[in-house]
Amino acid sequence: MNLIDGKMISSKLKEQYKERIASLPKKPNLVMIRIGDDAAAEIYTRLKGKTCLELGIPYSELVLDKEITQEALLKQIDELNANDEVTAILIESPIPHHLNILEAFDRILPKKDVDGLNSINLGNLAAGHPIFTPATPLGIMKLLSEYKVSIDGKRCVVVGRSNLVGRPMALSLLNSNGTVTICHSRTKNLGEITREADILVVAIGKPRYITADMIKEGAVVIDVGINRLSEEKKIVGDVDFENVKDKCELITPVPGGVGPMTIISLIDNLIKTVE
Numbered sequence: 616m617n618l619i620d621g622k623m624i625s626s627k628l629k630e631q632y633k634e635r636i637a638s639l640p641k642k643p644n645l646v647m648i649r650i651g652d653d654a655a656a657e658i659y660t661r662l663k664g665k666t667c668l669e670l671g672i673p674y675s676e677l678v679l680d681k682e683i684t685q686e687a688l689l690k691q692i693d694e695l696n697a698n699d700e701v702t703a704i705l706i707e708s709p710i711p712h713h714l715n716i717l718e719a720f721d722r723i724l725p726k727k728d729v730d731g732l733n734s735i736n737l738g739n740l741a742a743g744h745p746i747f748t749p750a751t752p753l754g755i756m757k758l759l760s761e762y763k764v765s766i767d768g769k770r771c772v773v774v775g776r777s778n779l780v781g782r783p784m785a786l787s788l789l790n791s792n793g794t795v796t797i798c799h800s801r802t803k804n805l806g807e808i809t810r811e812a813d814i815l816v817v818a819i820g821k822p823r824y825i826t827a828d829m830i831k832e833g834a835v836v837i838d839v840g841i842n843r844l845s846e847e848k849k850i851v852g853d854v855d856f857e858n859v860k861d862k863c864e865l866i867t868p869v870p871g872g873v874g875p876m877t878i879i880s881l882i883d884n885l886i887k888t889v890e
């Protein structure tokens with residue numbers, strides 16, 4: 616077993632991006648929209664802001680009231696779309712349930728949609744010519760490339776089909792000529808399918824759900840899950856790491872695998888808004 620060290624790769628990429636950003640004629644300028652006072656959303660925007668600061672990328676946070684109407688939210692997005700100073704807009708999840716997030720994503724101009732979550736950008740990815748790929752799958756593709764994992768012709772299985780992770784992940788692997796199967800909560804005999812995978816990506820949010828008997832000997836396993844176990848006071852992935860690791864050629868730990876790559880991949884998309 617060899618570990619995929621996302622922390623190390625993300626630090627290396629950060630150094631490379633520093634140089635690239637310093638030489639850009641125009642800097643990207645990010646506005647992060649956060650609605651209400653969700654603690655997780657607050658942490659994520661803070662971490663993204665910190666990375667932007669380190670890399671010399673101007674950013675700001677637009678914090679909106681949790682009671683905001685859909686109409687008022689769309690108006691805010693329209694104003695940011697019309698502001699030429701702003702090159703990038705993202706909406707931090709989760710947002711209050713009364714709001715329609717898909718409509719809000721679709722309101723962001725595709726060229727400013729650095730999370731790649733509006734229909735045009737997801738459509739471009741599905742059509743095989745991505746512009747902005749959502750940051751988590753983009754980060755995973757970078758990890759696979761850094762570790763020289765060939766995708767061409769490989770059996771790839773993605774467990775999870777969210778727009779944020781599973782779906783764009785499967786499309787990214789397909790675009791790199793993998794033979795891809797997508798599994799979800801209605802999939803029957805999950806283990807039979809995951810056992811065929813040369814490359815297995817799991818993004819379901821269920822602690823240690825993927826066990827050793829579900830893994831093929833020599834597989835590359837990417838664990839996206841972040842599950843906080845209060846009784847063990849730690850964060851674990853969706854893969855039963857301790858029992859799975861010795862069967863794998865490569866595996867991502869949690870934490871320290873996919874997580875650090877997500878923020879750095881957002882930077883990649885930010886740079887694209889001015890290139």
Ligand code: NDP
Nearest residue numbers: 751775776777780799800818819820839840841873874877
């Ligand atoms: P969602 O809840 O949006 O999606 C979960 C997906 O998993 C759904 O497609 C669901 O199927 C599927 N699923 C749930 N249970 C099962 C099961 N028993 N068997 C097979 N499939 C199942 O989650 P996200 O995609 O947003 O996130 C997934 C995990 O990744 C979470 O732990 C999240 O915290 C983490 N994450 C980590 C990131 C990182 O940077 N490391 C970034 C983003 C997320 P169905 O569609 O049928 O409901």
